Amino acid sequence: MKPIIWKDEYSVGVKKLDDQHLKLINAINELIELGAHGETISKEHSAFQAMLHFARGHLHYEEFLLKKYHFPDIQAHQDEHLEYLNKMEELTARLDHSEAVSTEECINFIRHWFMDHILVEDMKYKKYFEENNISI
Secondary structure: OOOOOOOHHHOOOOHHHHHHHHHHHHHHHHHHHHHHOOOOOOOOOHHHHHHHHHHHHHHHHHHHHHHHOOOOOHHHHHHHHHHHHHHHHHHHHHHHOOOOOOHHHHHHHHHHHHHHHHHHHHHHHHHHHHHOOOOO
16 A cells, blocks of 8 residues: 655645644554554554544644634534544554454555545535635
């Protein structure tokens, strides 16, 4: 699997959010590298910890901004975030109980999240911010 390379088209127009998205890309790429070497993931691995940090911090901050600027589709956006958090909690619980979690499973989930959520759902608030002259 090829690593994800940041492109300008991934930008949501908010530097802090873009920086956080770039950290997610780096974590995904780290997992891709692990998978290429046949390694398995552990809860302590820095890439997995980066994904947990992303879930806890980034999503909260993004929702804060969406509320602050009255994004009309906030509920649907929060539902997407909840789905991500639930999956991350499931993966963490499996790791806590020494259940196998393949690197491929983590990569596929996070990559899917990146491609579908960030590049589709997050672009909706980018458009909303632009149309309403909201600059953050």
